[in-house]
Amino acid sequence: MFDKLKNMIKSEENTKTSSTKLSSGKKLKIGYIHLSGCTGDLMSFTENYDELADLLDAVDIVYGQTLVDCWEMPEMDIVLIEGSVCLEDEHSVKELKEARDKSKLLVALGSCACTGGFTVYSKGGQRAQPQHSSFLALQRLVKVDMAIPGCPPSPQIIKKVILAAVNSDMDYLAPFMKFTENQDACGCDLQKRIINQSICIGCGACAAACPTRAMTMKDGRPSFNCDRCVKCGLCYYQCTRSWWPIDQIKKEMGLE
Amino acid sequence: MGGKEIMIHDSALGPHQEILTARATDKKILGKAQDGGIVTALLVYALEKNIIDGTIVAGDGKEAWKPEPIVATTKKEILKSSGTKYTMCPNLAMVKEATRRYGLEKMGIVGTPCQIMGVRKMQAYPMGLRHVTDKIALIAGIYCMENFPYDSLKAFIQDKANTTPEKVVKMDISKGKLFIRTSDDETAIPIKQTHGYEQSGCRYCMDYVAELSDVSCGSVGAKPGWSTVIKRTDVGCSLVDSAVEDGVLEVTETNTGKFGLEMLRKLATNKKKQRVKNVDKALDLGLEVPFTRSDLKEDILENR
Numbered sequence: 381m382f383d384k385l386k387n388m389i390k391s392e393e394n395t396k397t398s399s400t401k402l403s404s405g406k407k408l409k410i411g412y413i414h415l416s417g418c419t420g421d422l423m424s425f426t427e428n429y430d431e432l433a434d435l436l437d438a439v440d441i442v443y444g445q446t447l448v449d450c451w452e453m454p455e456m457d458i459v460l461i462e463g464s465v466c467l468e469d470e471h472s473v474k475e476l477k478e479a480r481d482k483s484k485l486l487v488a489l490g491s492c493a494c495t496g497g498f499t500v501y502s503k504g505g506q507r508a509q510p511q512h513s514s515f516l517a518l519q520r521l522v523k524v525d526m527a528i529p530g531c532p533p534s535p536q537i538i539k540k541v542i543l544a545a546v547n548s549d550m551d552y553l554a555p556f557m558k559f560t561e562n563q564d565a566c567g568c569d570l571q572k573r574i575i576n577q578s579i580c581i582g583c584g585a586c587a588a589a590c591p592t593r594a595m596t597m598k599d600g601r602p603s604f605n606c607d608r609c610v611k612c613g614l615c616y617y618q619c620t621r622s623w624w625p626i627d628q629i630k631k632e633m634g635l636e
Numbered sequence: 637m638g639g640k641e642i643m644i645h646d647s648a649l650g651p652h653q654e655i656l657t658a659r660a661t662d663k664k665i666l667g668k669a670q671d672g673g674i675v676t677a678l679l680v681y682a683l684e685k686n687i688i689d690g691t692i693v694a695g696d697g698k699e700a701w702k703p704e705p706i707v708a709t710t711k712k713e714i715l716k717s718s719g720t721k722y723t724m725c726p727n728l729a730m731v732k733e734a735t736r737r738y739g740l741e742k743m744g745i746v747g748t749p750c751q752i753m754g755v756r757k758m759q760a761y762p763m764g765l766r767h768v769t770d771k772i773a774l775i776a777g778i779y780c781m782e783n784f785p786y787d788s789l790k791a792f793i794q795d796k797a798n799t800t801p802e803k804v805v806k807m808d809i810s811k812g813k814l815f816i817r818t819s820d821d822e823t824a825i826p827i828k829q830t831h832g833y834e835q836s837g838c839r840y841c842m843d844y845v846a847e848l849s850d851v852s853c854g855s856v857g858a859k860p861g862w863s864t865v866i867k868r869t870d871v872g873c874s875l876v877d878s879a880v881e882d883g884v885l886e887v888t889e890t891n892t893g894k895f896g897l898e899m900l901r902k903l904a905t906n907k908k909k910q911r912v913k914n915v916d917k918a919l920d921l922g923l924e925v926p927f928t929r930s931d932l933k934e935d936i937l938e939n940r
Contacts, residue, residue, distance in 0.1 A: 534766040
């Protein structure tokens, strides 16, 4: 997986350096697929348009419901998928499987795609599709190469991920490959994977990251209100003690 | 001033450009603050110079000596929050709130070493912090050996010092003792007796001097009433340099000897050596500790 991505991103880098020569014609083919999500991830992505305009020039968006007039899914280098997959919606399942077959790198963008997000609460019975009742993180059905959590992921992280990809910075992207191992998320992760492991230091990062105030701090420890949790996983991923990217931090601070 | 010096890479004290001994010149700050009043003085100065427009600090909570994070946007608020409280205060919980409800564009953050680690992680991987990390302007760290849950603190105050939190006017750790002072009494508890009362997460912390902050300080290595200030990043260096130039901080000679920087280095090194063993033990037990085994580290003192 690592090598595959590395090779592909290398080719992207080559594309970038030669992008002034349009005749080379080897632009990276990107697709964007929208499954069961709220479009928040796409909106967060678009907040970067000003800064990424040049970059977007260097890639070809070849597939995407609102972006490209294309009905037949083409072969893609990278496909970004927003939203969870609904088992009762045969088109979603088919599109996801097809995207896996036709893409070199499949990226779950946003918590609904990474962990199911708030769609895991669905039990069906809602209009206009009462039979739609089972929603899953993408990696339950297909192999996902990178998971970028967030509800939505901040514009800042999306920009950093894109720049890392362009600069072949595999070290920066490595955690997102690791995140694909988590098929679900919950505020309980803080209790089970941090407090119960005796590593909580009561810093409050989890509470800051929570988009719904399900996580607050009480007596120097996270206090979790499950009723408010949207299962995005941000409290765990943003926790100071869940994983420790010291090399990236040093790099960004110019301390290497 | 503010010229870029060379970064010194030091695995015990963290990367830094210069270490000096200083204190605030403002008597009001010195009266209220912990040692040299450096953090308070620097935050007030940064606010006045528009380097920050507000800062997250450990403010007063509902109970005595149980702080809560607050966003201070005036000199008065910063002064009111000065002085060390030896229990957890989840300052990072406020970073989003500070940019939303308080509208900070240039946020200051004060924190313990572990909290500073959290801020740097947020900056490197801001998944869940939309438009927050780009507004962090100053990160000030304080030295920390370990931290106590509030009930541990209460045990010291009630059982060892035979008083109540409300009556305590100052707490201080120096010369290997925890001092609890009321208006008419003082109790000294040897630090050794506080072991077992610290929060368990501290057992794996390999940072004593807030290595990743812009500037960090604490009493160790300085004579009473002064602080040892470690200038780290360019942001921290230029802030300290101009505060000294403008007379906000006064500098005295730094003691590099046994009770000076040698002591600071010894405490930092001992903390790291002890904690790295704890990390090994926890990993042997199969716990999810995010740090590296000592035998896989090039330098066992490194915070990784």
